[in-house]
Amino acid sequence: xxxxxxxxxxxxxxxxxxxxxxxxxxxxxxxxxxxxxxxxxxxxxxxxxxxxxxxxxxxxxxxxxxxxxxxxxxxxxxxxxxxxxxxxxxxxxxxxxxxxxxxxxxxxxxxxxxxxxxxxxxxxxxxxxxxxxxxxxxxxxxxxxxxxxxxxxxxxxxxxxxxxxxxxxxxxxxxxxxxxxxxxxxxxxxxxxxxxxxxxxxxxxxxxxxxxxxxxxxxxxxxxxxxxxxxxxxxxxxxxxxxxxxxxxxxxxxxxxxxxxxxxxxxxxxxxxxxxxxxxxxxxxxxxxxxxxxxxxxxxx
Amino acid sequence: xxxxxxxxxxxxxxxxxxxxxxxxxxxxxxxxxxxxxxxxxxxxxxxxxxxxxxxxxxxxxxxxxxxxxxxxxxxxxxxxxxxxxxxxxxxxxxxxxxxxxxxxxxxxxxxxxxxxxxxxxxxxxxxxxxxxxxxxxxxxxxxxxxxxxxxxxxxxxxxxxxxxxxxxxxxxxxxxxxxxxxxxxxxxxxxxxxxxxxxxxxxxxxxxxxxxxxxxxxxxxxxxxxxxxxxxxxxxxxxxxxxxxxxxxxxxxxxxxxxxxxxxxxxxxxxxxxxxxxxxxxxxxxxxxxxxxxxxxxxxx
Numbered sequence: 210x211x212x213x214x215x216x217x218x219x220x221x222x223x224x225x226x227x228x229x230x231x232x233x234x235x236x237x238x239x240x241x242x243x244x245x246x247x248x249x250x251x252x253x254x255x256x257x258x259x260x261x262x263x264x265x266x267x268x269x270x271x272x273x274x275x276x277x278x279x280x281x282x283x284x285x286x287x288x289x290x291x292x293x294x295x296x297x298x299x300x301x302x303x304x305x306x307x308x309x310x311x312x313x314x315x316x317x318x319x320x321x322x323x324x325x326x327x328x329x330x331x332x333x334x335x336x337x338x339x340x341x342x343x344x345x346x347x348x349x350x351x352x353x354x355x356x357x358x359x360x361x362x363x364x365x366x367x368x369x370x371x372x373x374x375x376x377x378x379x380x381x382x383x384x385x386x387x388x389x390x391x392x393x394x395x396x397x398x399x400x401x402x403x404x405x406x407x408x409x410x411x412x413x414x415x416x417x418x419x420x421x422x423x424x425x426x427x428x429x430x431x432x433x434x435x436x437x438x439x440x441x442x443x444x445x446x447x448x449x450x451x452x453x454x455x456x457x458x459x460x461x462x463x464x465x466x467x468x469x470x471x472x473x474x475x476x477x478x479x480x481x482x483x484x485x486x487x488x489x490x491x492x493x494x495x496x497x498x499x500x501x502x503x504x505x506x507x508x509x510x
Numbered sequence: 511x512x513x514x515x516x517x518x519x520x521x522x523x524x525x526x527x528x529x530x531x532x533x534x535x536x537x538x539x540x541x542x543x544x545x546x547x548x549x550x551x552x553x554x555x556x557x558x559x560x561x562x563x564x565x566x567x568x569x570x571x572x573x574x575x576x577x578x579x580x581x582x583x584x585x586x587x588x589x590x591x592x593x594x595x596x597x598x599x600x601x602x603x604x605x606x607x608x609x610x611x612x613x614x615x616x617x618x619x620x621x622x623x624x625x626x627x628x629x630x631x632x633x634x635x636x637x638x639x640x641x642x643x644x645x646x647x648x649x650x651x652x653x654x655x656x657x658x659x660x661x662x663x664x665x666x667x668x669x670x671x672x673x674x675x676x677x678x679x680x681x682x683x684x685x686x687x688x689x690x691x692x693x694x695x696x697x698x699x700x701x702x703x704x705x706x707x708x709x710x711x712x713x714x715x716x717x718x719x720x721x722x723x724x725x726x727x728x729x730x731x732x733x734x735x736x737x738x739x740x741x742x743x744x745x746x747x748x749x750x751x752x753x754x755x756x757x758x759x760x761x762x763x764x765x766x767x768x769x770x771x772x773x774x775x776x777x778x779x780x781x782x783x784x785x786x787x788x789x790x791x792x793x794x795x796x797x798x799x800x801x802x803x804x805x806x807x808x809x810x811x
Contacts, residue, residue, distance in 0.1 A: 332723065332725055352723070354723075387719070390716075391716075391719060391720055391723050392723065394711055394714065394720050395711065395720050395721070395723055395724040395725070395728050396723075396724075396725065396727060396728065398707070399707065399727060399728055399731045399732075400727070401767065401771075402703060402707065402731075402764075403731060403786075404767075404782060404783045404786040404787075405760065405763050405764055405767055405782070405786075406699070406700065406703065406760065406786075407786035407787075407789055407790050408763065408782045408783075408785045408786040408789070409759060409760055409763045410695055410696065410789070411785055411786065411789035412785075413695065413759075415691075415692070416789070418688070418692060419692055419695050419696050420696075420789075420793045420796070422633065422653070422655075422692050422693065422696055422697075423696040423697075423793065424633055424696070424697070426697060426700060426701070426733070426734045427696050427697065427700055428794075429730040429731070429733045429734070430700045430703075430704060430730070430731055430733070430734060431700075431786075431790055432727070432730045432731070433727045433730070433731060434783075434786045434787060434790050435787055435790050435791065435794075436787070437787075438780050438783035438784040438786075438787055439780065441783050442776050442779050442780040442783060443776075445771060445779060446771075446774055446776055446779070449771060449772075449774060452771065453768070453771060453772060456764070456768055456771070457768075458710060458714075459706065459707065459710055459764075460761065460764055460765070460768070462706050462709065462710045463703075463706050463757070463760075463761055463764075464761070466702065466705075466706055467754070467757055467758075467761070470702075470746060470747075470750060470753065470754060470757070471750075471754060473747055473750060475743050475744075475747055478743050478746060478747070479739050479740065479743040481705060481706070481709045482705045482709075482735075482739035482742050482743060483739040484709045484712055484713075485704075485705040485706075485707075485708035485709040485712065485732075485735045485739075486705075486708075486735060486736055486737070486738075486739055488708055488709070488711070488712035488717075488721075489708050489732055489735050489736050490736065492721045492724065493729075493736075495721070
């Protein structure tokens with residue numbers, strides 16, 4: 210018998226749908242039930258073989274595992290709606306990009322049942338969204354960060370961890386605070402900066418002329434400014450305090466470099482540019498080595 | 511007889527070498543002479559068929575056209591060194607990323623012969639450098655900005671323009687000030703911001719942890735921070751005043767967005783994110799339409 214008899218997924222788009230497809234492909238789940246606000250989306254997911262049945266909040270009653278993969282702003286409401294139906298053996302996890310706020314929301318929504326909730330964040334995505342974008346191998350070789358709560362039983366954490374491992378993911382554990390500081394720096398801040406630059410240029414009286422000469426470097430730098438404004442509004446608000454810290458550090462760095470430029474301090478600027486180039490090159494090399502190692506361990510070529 | 515009997519190129523790397531290969535492929539030049547500081551590089555360029563002969567500054571004496579494609583910091587010295595050999599029929603151009611400083615340097619170096627110098631900036635590049643990186647079709651469909659001086663005869667501008675058109679490039683004309691303001695905004699500022707972010711993260715006490723979770727968005731955003739520190743030191747210093755204007759505008763924009771984040775003003779942030787997303791999408795659409803139109807006009811598919 211597969212380890213999971215029934216998994217309930219709230220939100221059957223790219224993230225939730227790929228989780229379902231991966232577990233089915235691994236043969237570790239008997240039944241996947243989808244729940245969501247739009248029946249039409251659920252029906253598409255069912256016809257694509259992502260879910261076996263469409264349910265409502267009461268579906269969690271006899272579930273082994275529940276994944277909340279709705280937009281983050283809905284997490285608290287979803288948790289509150291399922292709380293009355295939760296049985297002690299059911300483990301819940303989520304897929305939100307911020308974790309301190311999710312833990313706080315879960316405490317409010319679940320009360321005494323908080324020990325059953327193991328927060329998580331799969332680091333994977335695509336440009337496309339919706340059930341049609343879901344892929345059985347989206348999580349293969351990707352990181353999933355679990356930010357376990359002090360109340361979590363180790364068996365609950367192990368259950369969530371096992372599900373993601375069956376999807377091919379690599380499990381990392383961080384505290385919610387560490388997680389949020391890390392992603393403020395390497396993800397939320399770059400998005401904020403890219404949006405700032407494109408809006409800045411669009412507001413210029415010579416915007417048409419400027420865009421005419423923007424080339425491939427600008428295109429790559431601003432790719433993340435093509436992301437969903439609603440989603441990123443929610444993320445930056447959810448991670449407000451950590452992002453403010455990173456933003457202030459960055460603005461200080463820019464002001465320092467502005468002074469060097471104003472003083473025409475070529476050596477000072479070159480030192481910073483070189484440090485950045487070297488750090489980035491080391492990072493790329495480390496990524497490539499890790500990828501080779503993984504390919505080797507998997508017996509691939 | 512081809513329109514150019516003799517072209518002299520200072521610096522036979524990616525930019526100068528590709529110019530030579532493109533003109534040879536078009537069959538519009540009888541002889542290309544390469545000049546440079548490193549004999550070994552010139553010999554490699556000759557064995558690759560990029561240049562026909564290796565020369566020194568005196569080679570410009572009977573040249574129709576001279577291209578300065580050395581690092582920008584050397585432009586003034588190169589112009590000063592060739593000034594004594596320049597005959598009235600010879601036209602000179604360059605390939606530097608900044609134009610006001612080049613015009614000023616040329617005035618100092620060339621004196622009365624300034625009318626023979628038509629400043630230019632081909633908007634093309636690759637990650638690789640050196641003669642081995644040169645490609646005959648590097649400039650096909652790419653923009654070349656000419657920032658003609660008031661002193662230039664229209665025949666001189668036409669000669670430089672013709673050479674670049676033979677390379678397949680599209681000619682644009684701007685004033686040096688317009689050029690420098692445009693590239694400060696869409697190229698020099700993004701490089702500055704990307705270097706700032708990577709150095710900022712590398713200096714963090716948890717840098718190793720941060721880099722471990724940096725993903726594809728970060729990789730694209732910071733790709734330009736992999737560029738040559740020496741080259742970018744020279745560019746930002748050469749375009750100091752225009753870059754300071756753009757940098758100050760950007761820092762103001764960031765401070766405005768910081769206030770919105772601090773005030774948890776979701777609507778205000780979403781508005782900026784949306785404006786940026788929309789502007790970027792329009793820009794990408796315009797690029798794609800221009801590419802299709804060009805393909806159509808060229809009779810391609």
